[in-house]
Amino acid sequence: MMKTDEKLIINGKRLDGRKPMDIREIEMKVGVIPNANGSAYVRFGKTTAFAAVYGPRELIPKHLQEPDKAILRCYYNMAPFSVSDRKRPGPDRRAVEISKVTKLAIEPALFLEEFPETTIDVYIDIIQADGSTRVTGINAASLALADAGIPMRDLIVALSGGKIDDTLIIDLCGKEDNYSEADIPIAFLPNTKEITLLQMDGRITPQEVKDTIRNILKAGEQVYKKQKEALKNRYK
Amino acid sequence: MTEKEKIREIVLPGEIIGNTKTEKSGHGTFIRDQNIISKFLGIPKKNKDYISVIPLSGVYTPKRHDKIIGIVISVEKSGWIVNTNSPWKGFLSLSEGVRDFIDIRKVSLKRFFDVGDIIYTEIVDVRNGDIQLSMKSPSSRKLEDGVLVKITPSKVPRVIGKEGSMINSIKEKTKTIIRVGQNGVIWLTGQDIEKAIDAIKMIDEKSHIFGLTDKINIFLSDLNDENR
Numbered sequence: 001m002m003k004t005d006e007k008l009i010i011n012g013k014r015l016d017g018r019k020p021m022d023i024r025e026i027e028m029k030v031g032v033i034p035n036a037n038g039s040a041y042v043r044f045g046k047t048t049a050f051a052a053v054y055g056p057r058e059l060i061p062k063h064l065q066e067p068d069k070a071i072l073r074c075y076y077n078m079a080p081f082s083v084s085d086r087k088r089p090g091p092d093r094r095a096v097e098i099s100k101v102t103k104l105a106i107e108p109a110l111f112l113e114e115f116p117e118t119t120i121d122v123y124i125d126i127i128q129a130d131g132s133t134r135v136t137g138i139n140a141a142s143l144a145l146a147d148a149g150i151p152m153r154d155l156i157v158a159l160s161g162g163k164i165d166d167t168l169i170i171d172l173c174g175k176e177d178n179y180s181e182a183d184i185p186i187a188f189l190p191n192t193k194e195i196t197l198l199q200m201d202g203r204i205t206p207q208e209v210k211d212t213i214r215n216i217l218k219a220g221e222q223v224y225k226k227q228k229e230a231l232k233n234r235y236k
Numbered sequence: 237m238t239e240k241e242k243i244r245e246i247v248l249p250g251e252i253i254g255n256t257k258t259e260k261s262g263h264g265t266f267i268r269d270q271n272i273i274s275k276f277l278g279i280p281k282k283n284k285d286y287i288s289v290i291p292l293s294g295v296y297t298p299k300r301h302d303k304i305i306g307i308v309i310s311v312e313k314s315g316w317i318v319n320t321n322s323p324w325k326g327f328l329s330l331s332e333g334v335r336d337f338i339d340i341r342k343v344s345l346k347r348f349f350d351v352g353d354i355i356y357t358e359i360v361d362v363r364n365g366d367i368q369l370s371m372k373s374p375s376s377r378k379l380e381d382g383v384l385v386k387i388t389p390s391k392v393p394r395v396i397g398k399e400g401s402m403i404n405s406i407k408e409k410t411k412t413i414i415r416v417g418q419n420g421v422i423w424l425t426g427q428d429i430e431k432a433i434d435a436i437k438m439i440d441e442k443s444h445i446f447g448l449t450d451k452i453n454i455f456l457s458d459l460n461d462e463n464r
Contacts, residue, residue, distance in 0.1 A: 038293065056295055056323040067364065109249075111266075111275065114297070117365035118323040146249050149294020149390070151275035153266070154250035191250045192268075231248055231277055235292060235444050 008164045008176060015176065016045070020169040021215060023159070023222055028139070028230035030147045038148025040230070042140040045173055046130035051140035052123045053148040056115035070115035074103040074122045076137055082129040098134045105138050105158065105187040105197035111151040120150060131177035132160040138187050138197065139223060146231055155227050157220045158187035158197065161212035163204050168212055170219050184209065186216045190224040193217055242446045247274040247289060254287045262288030278390075279444060292444065296322040296389035296419040298362045303375065305384070305417030308353045311345050318355065318369055321386065321419040326367035328357065333371050354379040354423065356415055379415065382425035385433055387440040389420035394443045395436060402449055406435050409456040431456065 024045030033039035036052035076098040124137040135158035142156040163182040182202030188195045254272035261272045276291035306318035318326040361368040412426030
């Protein structure tokens with residue numbers, strides 16, 4: 001947690017003029033990569049993610065195969081130019097962790113048992129990072145999986161919450177992310193409200209965590225609506 | 237195609253499309269709390285009291301008695317391994333592939349099917365990632381020459397049309413011979429292959445639009461006029 005003298009909330013307005021419970025402008029497109037089985041582009045403000053799904057396809061090496069279900073592999077990658085200080089390319093500790101939690105967030109939504117001995121590969125690339133990249137990546141992955149025709153229980157909606165200057169906020173931008181007191185990314189299945197990703201970083205009281213979860217489940221409806229629109233626009 | 241195209245209703249994964257009290261859950265759906273829910277991004281279909289969803293994309297899942305077009309990728313000791321355009325490989329055993337008795341010590345299996353050969357074959361059995369193929373059915377054969385086109389496997393019924401109406405009109409108007417595999421691989425040979433491919437690609441892209449057969453007929457006759 002870095003410290004800053006700059007006020008992050010002035011007169012109830014955040015750095016980019018949003019109210020605490022406002023989400024940034026969202027843009028979603030489906031079917032942007034022709035060679036992938038399914039793909040999507042998601043933008044939350046300046047944070048931009050592409051997701052591509054390949055498969056179900058044959059899994060090599062054979063020892064990784066599961067005899068009764070497909071395995072899901074997620075690769076989260078940040079482009080070197082996505083942040084102001086060049087990011088060293090290649091997977092690092094952070095990317096490995098985010099790949100893992102993304103996999104765990106997506107897995108409960110899929111009927112993996114329909115494709116034994118195969119793999120479903122999800123590649124998430126962050127082209128521009130301005131906070132909340134992992135939830136943007138999960139939203140993109142959700143659309144790409146639906147576009148790939150993979151059987152799903154539900155779409156996956158993800159949104160980040162946090163706390164700055166003793167105020168609970170949602171959908172953190174880069175600066176808020178860096179200087180926030182706490183940061184909570186959440187992913188959930190919108191129809192059953194099952195939470196599949198819940199991480200927390202910083203100092204926050206148990207009551208505030210509960211409030212943040214409630215806020216995100218409510219605000220997630222907007223993201224869910226955008227996802228539905230994007231998928232329907234694919235076939236127009 | 238300037239006029240507005242009417243599109244079919246599209247459902248999303250997780251969307252409730254029926255109730256178990258009045259309907260039965262068919263292909264592409266699952267049940268949660270008495271609700272029938274779609275598994276796919278696709279087009280819902282009602283057949284008697286069954287409600288099902290046809291996905292708009294996705295890979296081919298092999299089914300018994302499907303006739304598919306496969307490509308031989310390897311010749312083994314007592315059979316052939318075939319690419320089935322699905323996540324799993326198919327196996328064509330010697331006894332299913334060739335009618336006569338073959339002494340494998342004396343005859344190389346490459347004489348019958350070699351790597352790269354295209355075969356029209358039937359799936360006789362599917363067990364968890366193990367597809368058994370057979371050439372015994374009368375329509376099965378090796379496909380010589382021709383061009384292969386891949387489309388979304390779930391759209392194969394649209395390419396064929398009602399009782400073959402769509403595929404027959406394409407065949408007639410472009411003077412081609414076409415074979416459609418259930419796995420989304422289409423083999424063509426004859427005169428206007430390019431036109432036929434364009435028509436097939438169009439069906440693949442616009443399968444969710446009403447009145448597709450008419451549209452394809454117009455498309456094909458337009459092309460015929462240009463040639464005159």
